[in-house]
Amino acid sequence: MLSDSSAEDVVRRPGLTGNTKVTREDWMKLALETLISEGVEAVRVLALGQKLNVSRSSFYWYFKSRQDLLDQLLDHWRNNNTRFIVEQAARPAASITQAVLNVFECWLDESLFNPRLDFAVRAWSRQSAEVHRIVTEEDDARVDAVRAMFSRHGYADTEAFVRARVLYFTQIGYYSLEIVEPVGNRLFLTPAYLLTHTGKEPRKGEVEAFAEKMLPRTRG
Known part of the structure; x- marks a missing residue:
């Protein structure tokens, strides 16, 4: 095992006083940013170390190898993007429109x-059969969570499955095509989206409460 003195390199960063250690979170944050902006081929130990102004010994304190880092990037993607879709779909709701x-x-x-991270992982999957398999599994898990949501609200099995696929893959298509739409427009169209996805009109106050809840988050 590396000694304490070589395990972490100490660097000075602009705007900070004293010494700041490069942590595992620093490596992960930079690796995620690089994956999103430059693609998986740019996620290299030497290149990341140069950007952090540290030697590779710091990296190997936190990660076994570049592959270990890549595996952890996939875990981060799975444990955020997929997990939250599954959790949101499972939330109790008084109506299917509220559930959607x-x-x-x-x-x-x-x-x-994070749509940019999702797009980056999908681009990565075109270069790796294993990553493609994982992405397919995660898409299936997301669709199944939405299918279960429709099923709980009384939709027959086949209809629930098809509506789940339409809802999920429509949004992924928006990201893939890089469609940019003002939040105000999306909120204005939300009742029509709900009718399209569920076959039902939203209940009184549902869309208004949704807009009130979401606007502060999107302004940040």
Whole structure:
């Protein structure tokens, strides 16, 4: 095992006083930013170390190898983007339109679902059969969570499955096509989206409460 003196390199950063240690979170944050902005090929130990101004010994204190880092990036993606869709779809709701609004929160709040990270992982999956397999599994898990949501609200099995696929893959298509739409427009169209996805009109006050809840998050 590395000694304490070589386990972490100490660097000075602009605007900070004293010595600041490079942590595992620093490596992960930079690796995620690099994956999103430059792609998986740019996620290299030497390149990341140079950006952090530390030697590779710091990296190997936290990660066994580059592959270990890549595996942890996938875990981060899975444990955030997929987990929150599953959790939002499972939330109790008095109506199917309210249940769908719970899922819609993921599309408007990047702390629940990071579309740039999702896009980057999908690009990565085109270079790796194993990553492609994992992405397919996660898509299936997301669709199944939304399917179960429709089933709980009385939709027959096949209809619940198809509505889940339409809801989920429509949004993924928006991201893939890089469609940018003002939040105000999305909220204005929300009742029509709900009718399209569920076949039902939203209950009185549901959309207004959703907009009131989401606007402060999207302004940040």
